[in-house]
């Protein structure tokens with residue numbers, strides 16, 4: 567008799583998910599089955615379910631019914647016949663970024679540049695995504711899911727499942743900082759430092775050795791809480807009218823920053839983004855990982871003269887997430903400031919409808935099967 571599991575499945579975009587009993591999947595040759603211990607209820611999930619079909623037709627959702635859930639951590643319970651290097655009992659984070667594995671980008675190790683790139687349990691970046699949704703039909707709002715062995719990040723014993731389920735937003739920030747060459751003695755401006763993405767950028771910048779981290783935000787109390795993480799290294803401001811570049815230079819020995827990491831949300835004004843660019847030093851790198859939708863006017867000639875770069879960065883590689891996991895395991899990346907709020911999987915609809923007030927990016931909402 568096939569064993570069954572509970573999963574929250576969406577049948578209709580205008581109706582709640584249904585908690586259903588489904589067969590526990592069997593792994594294909596190079597796949598594993600993971601028993602989910604925590605899945606992030608990411609801040610953007612509600613948007614994705616409610617508006618993506620209309621706002622972003624180029625980011626297709628899986629055909630319904632579908633099991634959503636972006637960021638899952640758990641324990642490997644079964645491995646396929648060709649799986650090596652992963653064993654039953656391993657504690658893992660599942661990188662939901664799926665790629666075809668065979669195209670030129672994939673062979674270069676640049677999975678995010680694959681034309682088929684797809685977030686398991688979330689959305690795809692093109693029409694080719696449905697094939698991967700079909701191959702890996704379970705997001706993290708389920709008791710079990712299947713994943714390719716190459717998408718697994720092993721969690722050190724000192725990293726909890728709750729922390730592991732935050733790796734998506736943390737890893738996105740980590741990859742952006744690496745692309746901007748953030749390292750010992752670097753300076754970084756994080757636009758939107760107190761949100762989920764921005765706080766992840768702050769914690770990772772501390773871990774990577776940045777000595778001056780500047781952050782903008784709206785809520786002064788939240789900004790004060792961010793500053794308290796490392797008062798000698800973190801500088802915050804909610805003054806969006808004044809000269810941000812001047813403020814940064816005043817606290818950075820007269821120099822601009824090496825990197826700007828833009829973590830602003832979808833509704834953020836473009837003026838905030840261009841103000842942040844004014845804080846870059848010559849040769850600095852700005853990386854956008856936020857969801858700002860307004861179009862940016864960029865003075866490319868000035869940026870060229872100053873050798874500045876502007877990058878878009880999507881998600882992260884599994885290798886980058888493993889590096890980050892090691893940093894967290896060794897305590898170099900300190901995740902102890904996160905505040906975990908756990909909901910039973912069966913209550914996912916109630917959780918999505920009425921998430922309690924958030925303590926900015928400190929809050930980590932989780933579904934627990």
Ligand SMILES: [Zn+2]
Pocket residue numbers: 665666667668669670671672673680681682
């Ligand atoms: Zn590919």
